[in-house]
Amino acid sequence: MEEPLIQDMPTQDRPREKLARFGPAALDNAELMALFLRTGIKGRSAIQIGRDLLKKYGSMGALGKMSVTALAKEKGLGLAKASQLIAAFELGARVAREQFSDVPLDTPELLYDFLAPQIAHQAQEQVLVLMLDARLHHTGTVAISLGTVSETSAHPRDILRPVITHGCYGFILAHNHPSGDPSPSVADERITRRIKEAAELMQVRFLDHLVVGRSSPGRKPYYSFREAGLIK
Structure with missing residues (x-):
């Protein structure tokens, strides 16, 4: 059974509202990705696109190592959304490296x-x-x-x-x-x-x-x- 589109979800279950109420740890990876993707495509929400990508590539780490041009070819993305995801992954990697500075x-x-x-x-x-x-x-x-x-x-x-x-x-x-x-x-x-x-x-x-x-x-x-x- 496919998930409903974000606008059809109860307000408290939508990624943005869920994060504001419970914090980022309450969201799964696809929901976090949806906040960067912002919009989906006809018949598929941003959350579903995130789940599709995770199912295809296996992990956030594998997605984060893709090039922008390769990721942009995925259904529902394009250059702008792929760039947003890659930037988010890189920020996460930089935060991880900063933890080792001392x-x-x-x-x-x-x-x-x-x-x-x-x-x-x-x-x-x-x-x-x-x-x-x-x-x-x-x-x-x-x-x-x-x-x-x-x-x-x-x-x-x-x-x-x-x-x-x-x-x-x-x-x-x-x-x-x-x-x-x-x-x-x-x-x-x-x-x-x-x-x-x-x-x-x-x-x-x-x-x-x-x-x-x-x-x-x-x-x-x-x-x-x-x-x-x-x-x-």
Whole structure:
């Protein structure tokens, strides 16, 4: 049974009024999205469009990693509404990052919590270098490559350049596995060894290499080379 159009819903059940009365936590994801979409299309409310998108893509995280042009092609959206949704997702990601401004990234769990909103749902592999100060606070992130991680796309020269340029205390290498399985590949292990050797040569602290995946029963959503004892 389809939901009624928003204008046909009891006033207290409409997303805007519901938020005003009970707060944002009372709304589900589709209702929150409807507040940004504002209007639906003939026969489908903004809430229904939100539910359709969540059913198709599986999660808010996956939607948030889509490009504006790709999202705009979805039924009931268009460029303006897609832009509004992407802006909302980005604001949420920035708020999440701000929460770590005074938190030392000294455990794989914290690293994952910091990185997951950015890259866990990316459709392509992305290599990031996180720069840290002596208290292990995050001071900056540099995106090195987008696409399959290889010794070409993650060359030690490109990894170490921003670290040396910024004069940071140490750095963390991170990349995602779009499959969601964070188990390291042979290429991941080989690249980690090469960067470890280069960092030792340049006397730069290589603190960890984190492979970011997604949660699944019976496994962690990440793989930490430091936790595995391959970086000391």
